[in-house]
Amino acid sequence: MLMTEKKSFWKRFKKQSAIQAFVWAGILYLVIFNVIPMFGLIIGFKDYRISTGISGMFTSKWVGFKYFMEFVNDYKFDRLVRNTIALSVLKLIFTFPMPILFALMVNELRNLRFKKVLQTASYLPHFISWIIISGISFQFLSKNGIINTLLSSLHLISAPINFLTDPKLFWGLAVGLDIWKEMGWWTIIFLASIVGISQELYEAAQIDGASRMQRIRYITMPNIKTTIVIVLIMTIGNLLGGGLSGSNFEQSYLLGNSVNADTSEIIQAYVFRVGLQEGRYSYATAVGLVQSIISLLLIFASNFTSKKLAGSGLF
Amino acid sequence: MKKQLLSLVLAGSMCMTLAPMAVFAEEAEAEPVTLDLFVDFTWFPQDSWQGIIPQELTKNGGVNFEVTRAADDGQLGLMIASGELPDLVWTDDVSKLCDPELVYSYDELIAEYGIDWEPDSERIGIAKTHNIDPEDEHYYTIVQNYNTQEEWANAKGVAPGVSGLYYRKDIWEALGSPSMDTLEDIFNVMGMVKEAYPDMMPLNAGNNVWRLSCFCDWLASSNEFLYTDDAGTVQLRDETEGFYNYLKFVNRMYKAGYFSVENLALTVEDDARQQEISGLTFMYEWNARPTPQMENLNRDLKKEFPDGQIALVPIPDDAVEQQRANSGWAGLFISKNCKDPEAAIKMVAYMNSEEGRHLALWGREGIDWVADENGAPQFTEEYLTARAGDTFTTDYANDWYMCTTELDEAYTYYSGLDEENLADFTKNLDKIVSYPELAVALPASGSDEAVIRSKINDARNAELVKIYTAESDEEFEAAYENWMSIIKQIGVEKLDAYMTERAAQLKEQFGF
Helix, strand or coil: CHHHHHHHHHHHHHHCHHHHHHHHHHHHHHHHHHHHHHHHHHHHHECCCHHHHHHHHHHCCECCCHHHHHHHHCCCHHHHHHHHHHHHHHHHHHCCHHHHHHHHHHHHCCCHHHHHHHHHHHHHHHHCCHHHHHHHHHHHHCCCCHHHHHHHHCCCCCCCCCCCCCHHHHHHHHHHHHHHHHHHHHHHHHHHHHHCCCHHHHHHHHHCCCCHHHHHHHHHHHHCHHHHHHHHHHHHHCHHHCCCCCCHHHHHHHHCCCCCHHHHCCHHHHHHHHHHHCCCHHHHHHHHHHHHHHHHHHHHHHHHHHHHHHCCCCC | CHHHHHHHHHHHHHHHHHHHHHHHHHHHHHCCEEEEEEECCCCCCCCCCCCHHHHHHHHHHCEEEEEEECCCCCHHHHHHHHCCCCCEEEECCHHHHCCCCCECCHHHHHHHHCCCCCCCHHHHHHHHCCCCCCCCCCCCCCCCCCCCHHHHHHCCCCCCCCEEEEEEHHHHHHCCCCCCCCHHHHHHHHHHHHHHCCCCEEECCCCCCCCCHHHHHHHCCCCCEEECCCCCCEEEHHHCHHHHHHHHHHHHHHHCCCCCHHHHHCCCHHHHHHHHHCCCEEEEEEECCHHHHHHHHHHHHHHHCCCCCEEECCCCCCCCCEEECCCCCCEEEEECCCCCHHHHHHHHHHHHCHHHHHHHHHCCECCCEEECCCCCEEECHHHHHHHHCCCHHHHCCCCCCCCCCHHHHHHHHHCCCCHHHHHHHHCCHHHEEECHHHHHCCCCCCCHHHHHHHHHHHHHHHHHHHHHCCCCHHHHHHHHHHHHHHHHHHCHHHHHHHHHHHHHHHHHHHCC
C-alpha cells in the first residue's frame, strides 16, 4: 500500500516536473536570499564587530536586549516611529485607492486611442528612479523653481513656498510624488481584473436600466474585490516600507534634509545611517528587527481582518 | 686549441646574450606596482592617479594607483562589511580602520621589509590613540596634516587652517568700504548689502561643511570640545555660553533675512559655491586659504564679473579666544587584502619623507619651485601660470596630501601672497590657541562615549536649524532648551567627564 502511494507521489511529481521546477527555484531563492540572511539577526543581540566577519556573529559577546532598549530610550524613538507610521498610513489612505479609481476611470473611457495614451503616460513615471525624481523635484519645487515662479507670476503667493524644507509639507510632498510615480503602474493590475469581468453582466444590467455609476458599484467593484483585498494585504505587509511603491526609504533619504528632519526622518533611513555610515551593525540590526516585528504583526492583523470582513485573505 | 677557441666564443656569446637580460631584469624590478586606492571623500577633486605630480610620485615611490573615489558616505562601511577593502584606503574615519583584522600595522611592515623610515614619536602616539583596542601597541597609519607646537612656532608668513568668511570686496567698496573690524560691523555690512542689493543674499550659509562655522569660531570656539576653566574641565562646545551667543547671532541674521532657510538644506558644497560666483550671495563661508580657495573663487567670479573681487574678512577684533585642536584628520591604510604590502609601505614611507611630501604638494623641486630662506616654496612662473588656469588640477594634480603635514599645506597656500591679503589672513592670529590633546582625546570608535558623541553629532544639524530659524525670542529659548535637554538625555555629561580625564592624561603623556 505504502509502496503504491510512494510510486504515485513520484509519478505525479515527475508528471509535474516542469511546474515543480518553477516552484523549487522559487523556494531556493527564498531560502538563499530571505531565510538564511535571517540568521544575521543574531547580531542584534550581540556586541558584534564587522571586522570579525561571519565567525564573529557566533563568537561575539551576548548583550541581550541592550540595543533594543537603547533604541526605545533614544530621544528620536517617538519621532522615528511617528514619522514612519504617519507616512505609511498616509500612503495607504491616499496612494492605495488612487489606482483603483484611475482603473475605473480608464475603463469607462470610450476613445481607445486616448485610453492608450493616458495609460502609457500614467505608468511611465514608474520607470524613473527616485534619484532622478528627487533631482526633478529640486528643479520644480525649490524656492526659485518652476512652481514657485509660476505661482508668484500669477500673484497667487507673496513669498515662495518652501516645499523642500518646510517640515509641515514633507508628508504631502512624499505622498503626492508617490501617487504620481506609482498610480499608473498599479492601475494595470486592477484594469486586468476589470477586463476579466463577463460582459454579459454589464449587458444584463444595462437592459435592466442600471446607470453607469450603478454598474461600477454593483458589478465592477464586487468583481475586483478579491484583487483589491490581495493588493491591500500586500500593501499592508509592506506598510512601513511605503506600501505599494515601497518608497519610504528613498523619499526620506533623498528628499529629507536637516531642515525638514522633524517629519522626514524614518526608521529605515536611521538604520542605514547608524548601520552603514556609523558602522553600528548590532544596533542597526536591533532597530531593523523592531520594524520587521511591527510589519509582521500588521500583516497578520490585516489578513485576519480581511477574512472576517471580506471572507477572503492571503493565507 | 680550436675547441678552446670555440668554447671562448660560445662563452662570450652567452655573456652577450645574458647581459641585456640582466638589464631587462633590473628594468622589470623598477617597473611600478599598480595598487588599488580607495579615497573615502566624495568631494575629493581627483578620481584618477594622473598628472605630473602623481607620475613623479610613482617614479620615486614605485607604486601606481588605480583610484576609486567614494560615491557616498556609506561605501567604506559596505566594503568593510563585505570584506572587499582595496589595497589601500585613505579615509578620515581613522578609528574605523585602526583594526588589526582589517589592515596591516605600519611598524610590523617597516620591520619586516627593512624600510628606512622612523615616524616621529608624537605622531605614532597620535596614531595609536585611534586603535580599536586601546591595549594594542601597533600603529596602523600616520595621520597626516599635523605639526607639533614647536614646528608651528618656527613657521613664518602662514596661518593654521581655520574657518573663513569671504566677501565681495568690489561690492563692499561700492558701499563705501564700511568697517568690518567687529562682529557688529559685519552684521551692519550685511544689512547695507540687503538694502542696496535686494536680489543678493548677504550670507550664503549653504556650504554643508563650513556653514556658519566662522561665526561659531569667533563667538564660541573652533573645536568641538573646549577647556572651560583653569582646572582643565572639558565641555562640549554646545553647552558653553559662547555657543549660546553664536546661536543668538545666527538667529539675528536669520530674522534680519540675511540668509535663506533653503540654503541650510543644501548638501552639496559646490551648489553653495556656485551661488557665490554667480553673484547671488555676498558672503561665503569656506576654509581660510589664499590658494586655492580664494584664488579659485576669484578666477571663477571674474568669468561672469570681470571687475568682481573676493577677499577674506579678517578675524574680528572682538572674537573670543579660539581653542583649536588639530591632530590631523585622515590616514592612509594598507589593507589585509593588499596585493603587495612591501610596495605599499615603501610608497607610504616615500610619501611621508620630506621629498615625497613636498613633491605631493609643491611639485618638482627646481622645476616647479625653489625654497626661500624660510624653507617655504617660491613657485616658478610656469607653475603659477598653470595654477591660475582651469586645467591645473588635471595637469599637475597637487591634491594627493595623503601623507603631508599641515605646515606643508600652509606654505602652499600662502606662498607668494601679497601683503594686503596676507594681513587679512593673519590678523588676530593670536586669538587662536592650539590644544591638540582635545583632538587626540576624542573617544575611540565603538566605545560608549563615541556612540554618545556620534548621536549628538547626528542630532545637531536638525536641532540647530530650529534654533537658527526661530521666529521669536520665546521660540529661540524653547528650541535652545530643547537642544540642551536632548544632549543631556544622550549622555553629554558622561562624554564631558571622559574628555576631561583623557585630555589630562594625554597632556601628561605627550607634554602638549
